Amino acid sequence: MNQLFHLTKRNILVYIKDKSAVFFSMLSMMIVLMLMFFFLGDMNVNYVTELQELYGGARDSATDLKNADMLVQYWTLAGLMVVNSMTVTLTVVGTLVTDRVGNKLKSFYTAPVSRLTVALSYILSAIIVGFVLCTLVFVLYMGFIWCMGGEVLTLPTIGKVLVGTLVNVILFSVLMYLLALFVKSSSAWGGLATIVGTFVGFLGAVYIPVGSLPEGVTGVLKCLPILHAASIMRKFMCMDALEQAFAGVPEEVVKVYREVMGIDIVMQDTVLSTEVQLLFLAGCGIIVLIAIALAGRKHSSLE
Amino acid sequence: MQEIIKVTHLTKKFKEITAVNDISFSVEKGELFGFLGENGAGKTTTINMLCTLLKVTSGEAVIAGSRLGKEDNQIKRSIGVVYQDNCLDEILTVKQNLVSRGALYEGNRQKQMENLEKVCEILELKDLMNRRYGKLSGGQKRRCEIARALLHTPEILFLDEPTTGLDPASRQSVWESIHRLRKELGMTVFLTTHYMEEAAKANHIGIMQKGRLVQYGTPFELKEQFARDKLLLVPEAGKEEQLQRLLLERGIKSKRKDAGLRIYLSSTMEALPVLELVKECITGFEVIQGTMDDVFLNITRE
Numbered sequence: 001m002n003q004l005f006h007l008t009k010r011n012i013l014v015y016i017k018d019k020s021a022v023f024f025s026m027l028s029m030m031i032v033l034m035l036m037f038f039f040l041g042d043m044n045v046n047y048v049t050e051l052q053e054l055y056g057g058a059r060d061s062a063t064d065l066k067n068a069d070m071l072v073q074y075w076t077l078a079g080l081m082v083v084n085s086m087t088v089t090l091t092v093v094g095t096l097v098t099d100r101v102g103n104k105l106k107s108f109y110t111a112p113v114s115r116l117t118v119a120l121s122y123i124l125s126a127i128i129v130g131f132v133l134c135t136l137v138f139v140l141y142m143g144f145i146w147c148m149g150g151e152v153l154t155l156p157t158i159g160k161v162l163v164g165t166l167v168n169v170i171l172f173s174v175l176m177y178l179l180a181l182f183v184k185s186s187s188a189w190g191g192l193a194t195i196v197g198t199f200v201g202f203l204g205a206v207y208i209p210v211g212s213l214p215e216g217v218t219g220v221l222k223c224l225p226i227l228h229a230a231s232i233m234r235k236f237m238c239m240d241a242l243e244q245a246f247a248g249v250p251e252e253v254v255k256v257y258r259e260v261m262g263i264d265i266v267m268q269d270t271v272l273s274t275e276v277q278l279l280f281l282a283g284c285g286i287i288v289l290i291a292i293a294l295a296g297r298k299h300s301s302l303e
Numbered sequence: 304m305q306e307i308i309k310v311t312h313l314t315k316k317f318k319e320i321t322a323v324n325d326i327s328f329s330v331e332k333g334e335l336f337g338f339l340g341e342n343g344a345g346k347t348t349t350i351n352m353l354c355t356l357l358k359v360t361s362g363e364a365v366i367a368g369s370r371l372g373k374e375d376n377q378i379k380r381s382i383g384v385v386y387q388d389n390c391l392d393e394i395l396t397v398k399q400n401l402v403s404r405g406a407l408y409e410g411n412r413q414k415q416m417e418n419l420e421k422v423c424e425i426l427e428l429k430d431l432m433n434r435r436y437g438k439l440s441g442g443q444k445r446r447c448e449i450a451r452a453l454l455h456t457p458e459i460l461f462l463d464e465p466t467t468g469l470d471p472a473s474r475q476s477v478w479e480s481i482h483r484l485r486k487e488l489g490m491t492v493f494l495t496t497h498y499m500e501e502a503a504k505a506n507h508i509g510i511m512q513k514g515r516l517v518q519y520g521t522p523f524e525l526k527e528q529f530a531r532d533k534l535l536l537v538p539e540a541g542k543e544e545q546l547q548r549l550l551l552e553r554g555i556k557s558k559r560k561d562a563g564l565r566i567y568l569s570s571t572m573e574a575l576p577v578l579e580l581v582k583e584c585i586t587g588f589e590v591i592q593g594t595m596d597d598v599f600l601n602i603t604r605e
Contacts, residue, residue, distance in 0.1 A: 006406035010392070010399075017394045107390040107451070110354045111407035112379040 003113045007121035025091035028197040029084045044072040055249045067245040070150040077141045078233035079206035081134045085168045092126040093176040097189040130169035160236040168229045204230040211260025225284045228277045234263040307332040313362035322348040324514035337505030338495045344511040346495045354384045383452030384461040393437030408455035426450045442473025459491045499595035529601040530593025534566040534574045537587040546584040
């Protein structure tokens, strides 16, 4: 345990002390943030206000706009946290690649420490850093929403969000570890980071709502864990905001909105429950772990 | 003397390539063992096997009383390894580095700190503790690497080319540290190097070539056998032909070199009768002792 603690601490320090690594690992999230702020946010808000105008009826438009804005803010925040949980864990696990390339792994392997402990230290450090940074983003953004006159989530909801974040971060950490086993150079890992950073926004339907994508694409996205991870986070975050924004709007309309925005994922005409989605994520995690066990046997030797 | 490392018929194959081919040797407790060879001769592969990183294809080794492959954890506790490449983290301070690596061996925090203090004293790292490792000079980095390998007070220290790429002053400071370790802690040092004057300080030397251990002995024995002394005669003006004739009559082979004649000797003392013979014809002479460079080149060029 002591060894795991110190190795994990070392991995975290190596990441945190490298300011540019921290910056670039959050860059995708910042890009999403800017896109939302300058272009996409208004579009999403307009979509909500249109629905309110069409079906909502008797309220004043100022309140409608405020509620719509808050809904979109929380929807965005959910996406941000999923993007972050992927790119940050990717960067932290990247230490494994640089350690292997720089022959640093050797110095761990000649110490009386099991290779499992070394492997766990990379995954654990990614989980810790990912969780802390996502929580930080969550708190700051929620503070921003509050400052802009929005409402803060209730404690039970915050609890749910944190659990969801933890699940995502764990899943992505093991996934990144699996990828890191196969990457043999730092530049290859950098390339992978670029690809992940670019695609994560699309795969999680963060830039563009899943309803606006062609059917073939959404079919593929629904088989990947990212969209479900984002959907779970959106459900937790937007639950209250949805009720406020769409008070008085027919349920059918809200249902369509939830599907279009990727809050609910519909497969074969049924809305997947959060439990089913969590199970799906757990299943993905287990598959990844099995793959790690199989690949790790081959890769654990330095030959 | 007690054998602290005993290697018998050690072999390592990577697919078709045999990197280490059936080598046997032993290292005595407390000695400095020099492990030489050209690049790619199999030195690092041997070290990687001895420090449990690579699986042995065949053969055996006993290190500090533990059998390689069976009691690897005991072996890991009794060896410290300094690699060719620096493996501490550039971005962390020396102290952060040493604490994180030391914790892999020692669970007790207080004891860990005591070890750290002791090692830093021997390697004179006290002033560097809070500096960033990446900002240190090459020699300081190497001393930190050695400190890392010593944190658990191992019995054997493996040094894989510890001074490659260092300037002469840094090399000297690294060597002073190594000498102090041996003197104060009686540590066994297993060294690979490309600098022959460093190898000459070893108690025993093993020379690898193409995966085989081709020579083993003390530097003195190897020099006797493979590096012959040279006698350089400087002839008096106009007496060069006479000198050559004299040598030829006795059947002594000589070779022109610059302004003089060079004669290979099988021992230093052999120079005396030759000098006696030719003293009338020369203005000066020089006996050049065989060096480890000669030994190395003679063996590896065979």
